[in-house]
Structure formats: structure tokens, C-alpha cells
Amino acid sequence: MTTVREIRLKSRPTGLPSRDNFEFATVELPAPGAGEVQVKNLWMTVDPYMRGRMNDVKSYSPPFQLGKPLEGGAIGEVTASGDPSLAPGDLVNSFLGWREGFTAPAAGVQKLDPRGLPPQAFLGAAGMPGLTAYAGLLKIAALKEGDIVFVSGAAGAVGSMVCQIAKAKGHTVIGSAGGAEKAKFLKEIGCDAVIDYKATPDLNAALAEAAPDGIDVYFDNVGGAHLEAALNAARPFARFAICGMISIYNATKPEPGPSNLAQLIGKNIRMEGFIVSHHFGMMPQFIADLSKWVAEGKVTWKETVFEGIEKAPDAFIGLFKGENLGKMLVKLA
Ligand code: NDP
Numbered sequence: 001m002t003t004v005r006e007i008r009l010k011s012r013p014t015g016l017p018s019r020d021n022f023e024f025a026t027v028e029l030p031a032p033g034a035g036e037v038q039v040k041n042l043w044m045t046v047d048p049y050m051r052g053r054m055n056d057v058k059s060y061s062p063p064f065q066l067g068k069p070l071e072g073g074a075i076g077e078v079t080a081s082g083d084p085s086l087a088p089g090d091l092v093n094s095f096l097g098w099r100e101g102f103t104a105p106a107a108g109v110q111k112l113d114p115r116g117l118p119p120q121a122f123l124g125a126a127g128m129p130g131l132t133a134y135a136g137l138l139k140i141a142a143l144k145e146g147d148i149v150f151v152s153g154a155a156g157a158v159g160s161m162v163c164q165i166a167k168a169k170g171h172t173v174i175g176s177a178g179g180a181e182k183a184k185f186l187k188e189i190g191c192d193a194v195i196d197y198k199a200t201p202d203l204n205a206a207l208a209e210a211a212p213d214g215i216d217v218y219f220d221n222v223g224g225a226h227l228e229a230a231l232n233a234a235r236p237f238a239r240f241a242i243c244g245m246i247s248i249y250n251a252t253k254p255e256p257g258p259s260n261l262a263q264l265i266g267k268n269i270r271m272e273g274f275i276v277s278h279h280f281g282m283m284p285q286f287i288a289d290l291s292k293w294v295a296e297g298k299v300t301w302k303e304t305v306f307e308g309i310e311k312a313p314d315a316f317i318g319l320f321k322g323e324n325l326g327k328m329l330v331k332l333a
Contacts, residue, residue: 009023015252036081041099041333047072049244072097075119078090078091133219140274141218147217150175152219155326160326162219164189207232218240223248228259237267237270239269240271304327
């Protein structure tokens with residue numbers, strides 16, 4: 001038996017989550033039986049979409065259950081195995097984060113080949129957020145030569161990859177993020193123009209100045225005022241990849257939509273939402289392109305790391321306060 005801590009949903013948040021919505025439990029892990037593995041988690045991810053799963057509403061992924069451990073991506077190391085496909089010391093990717101370890105069917109975890117990258121990169125730049133950027137930009141927004149690209153939430157896990165992929169493909173990129181440190185980072189990763197939206201009284205004016213010729217692609221991570229400004233700045237036949245709307249995830253009442261949606265018509269704008277899980281088939285192509293861009297020095301990434309499972313709720317809540325530069329991660333061991 002091995003003893004581990006796990007985090008459960010104690011109550012459903014109203015508005016911004018607080019530590020009171022989480023509870024810690026200590027559980028004993030049985031030794032793995034035939035076809036099972038025991039895993040010590042090394043890293044876990046916290047992601048904005050988890051906020052939606054804390055509400056008791058029907059959505060594309062089912063709500064977390066009260067009193068049950070939360071779930072999410074994790075990278076761990078096999079400590080004991082009852083399955084011939086995995087041996088102690090193997091690294092695995094699982095969906096059993098928010099806990100220090102687990103015993104589970106081997107079929108539910110994927111053996112990780114880190115390909116020279118740090119394993120936690122597979123929770124960020126080389127994992128789900130990176131693929132979100134790649135699929136959203138290339139498939140949903142159908143990026144084409146000469147496009148001017150505007151990205152909100154640009155200094156985060158998804159946004160910073162969108163900026164760099166667009167730059168690697170030779171595009172003019174305008175990134176928006178909150179705060180001077182993030183604005184500096186966006187310059188470092190090659191954005192042609194940067195908006196610190198927290199220091200900007202008028203987002204429409206700031207975007208008009210940053211993109212005097214307008215924009216062809218908007219990659220939306222934020223919604224709200226950013227979406228409205230992007231509609232105003234859009235050129236004819238612009239494409240909007242609607243990836244996320246974090247500005248409303250903690251809303252306690254319905255937020256008003258953009259007042260200028262009618263611009264979709266006159267400008268022939270195509271606006272399309274997407275969920276990355278429908279594009280997992282692009283993963284091999286993405287990893288091949290990413291490896292090339294990393295080798296050429298065109299793509300890099302940052303991580304904000306909280307240490308210890310006791311910090312996981314703070315890391316999660318920090319996403320909604322802009323406390324992360326790049327991918328928000330929790331280091332467990
Ligand atoms: P990030 O790493 O970008 O972290 C969240 C960031 O959002 C914060 O750092 C903060 O940056 C910004 N933010 C928080 N609150 C607000 C607000 N009220 N207004 C504006 N910005 C805010 O997260 P991810 O990269 O993981 O996710 C980015 C977006 O992509 C999210 O909306 C997420 O839900 C979505 N997503 C969608 C997927 C899909 O399949 N469609 C898959 C993965 C992510 P700042 O300091 O700049 O405000």
C-alpha cells in the first residue's frame with residue numbers, strides 16, 4: 001500500500017473559485033493487479049476549461065462530481081506494474097491529475113516518449129494547449145499567406161503558441177495580454193505589436209493603432225471586449241477562431257454579447273468555435289512541425305510552476321488572475 005493525497009471538489013464555486021471549494025483527502029493505493037499500473041505523478045496541469053466542469057451544467061465534458069477527486073492531465077512515473085506494456089520507471093501521460101499518484105488500468109494511460117523535451121512540456125507547448133493553437137490557427141482560422149493575426153490571452157499557454165506559430169509562418173502578429181511583463185515577453189517571442197490591455201483605456205483605439213491595416217485572423221482566448229474590438233478591426237473575409245472566452249468563465253449572470261456582431265455580415269467574416277479534442281488527429285503533424293520550429297529556434301515556451309499538491313488550487317485560481325506567464329503547472333514530485 002502507498003499513501004497519496006488527492007484533491008476533491010468540496011463545493012461548486014460561485015464566481016471566482018476559492019480554496020474553500022477544494023478539499024484534500026489521503027488515500028491508500030492498492031498494489032497493481034493484472035493489467036494495472038501504479039503511478040507516481042510528477043506534474044499536473046491546471047487549465048481554464050476545468051472551471052466549466054465545476055458547474056453542474058451539461059457541456060462538452062461532464063461536470064466534476066462533489067466529493068470526488070478532480071481530473072486533468074498529468075505526467076507520472078510508473079512505480080509498479082502488473083501489465084507487460086509498462087515497467088517501473090516508464091513515464092506516462094494520464095488524465096488522473098489532482099492527485100499524487102494512482103493505481104489504474106494500464107489501458108487508461110499512455111506511455112510517454114519525451115523526444116528530448118522536458119516531460120511537462122507534454123502538458124503545455126507539446127500537448128493539448130499547443131495542439132489547440134496549431135489546430136485553431138491552421139484549420140479553424142485557415143491561416144493563409146499575408147494574413148495579419150490578432151491573438152488575445154497571448155502570453156498564456158495557448159496564446160503564446162499561436163503567436164509563435166503565426167510568426168514561424170511569416171505573419172504579422174498582434175498580441176494582447178495583461179501587464180508590462182507579459183507585454184515584454186510578447187515582444188521577445190516576436191510579436192510585431194503588443195497591447196497591454198490592462199493599461200489600455202480604449203481597446204478599440206489600441207487595436208486600430210497596433211493594426212492600422214486591420215486584421216484577417218482573430219484567435220480568441222478571452223471573449224468580451226477583445227472580441228468586440230476584433231470585429232471592429234476585421235478586414236473583409238476575416239476568420240475568427242473562437243477558442244475560449246475566459247473573461248466570462250466566472251460570470252454569475254449572462255454577460256452581454258458583442259454589440260457589433262452585425263459586422264459579421266457586411267465584412268463576410270467567418271466565426272467558428274472549436275474544441276481541440278475533435279482535432280487530436282493533427283497531433284503527429286503538429287509534433288513534427290513543432291520539433292522543426294524548436295530546432296530552428298522559432299518556438300520556445302515559458303512555464304509558471306507552483307510546487308506541491310497543496311498549491312494546486314492556488315495555481316488554478318491564479319489562471320483567472322493572470323498569475324501565469326506561459327503554461328501554468330503544478331510540480332508534484
Ligand atoms: P492561459 O495560459 O492563457 O491562462 C489564462 C490567462 O487568461 C491568464 O493568464 C490571463 O492572462 C487571462 N485572463 C484571465 N482572466 C481574464 C479576463 N477576465 N480577461 C482577459 N484575460 C483574462 O490559459 P490557456 O492557454 O490554457 O487557455 C487560454 C484559452 O483557451 C482559455 O479561454 C481556454 O478556455 C481556451 N482553451 C480552449 C481549448 C479548446 O479546445 N477550445 C483548449 C485549451 C484552452 P492576462 O494576464 O493576459 O489577462
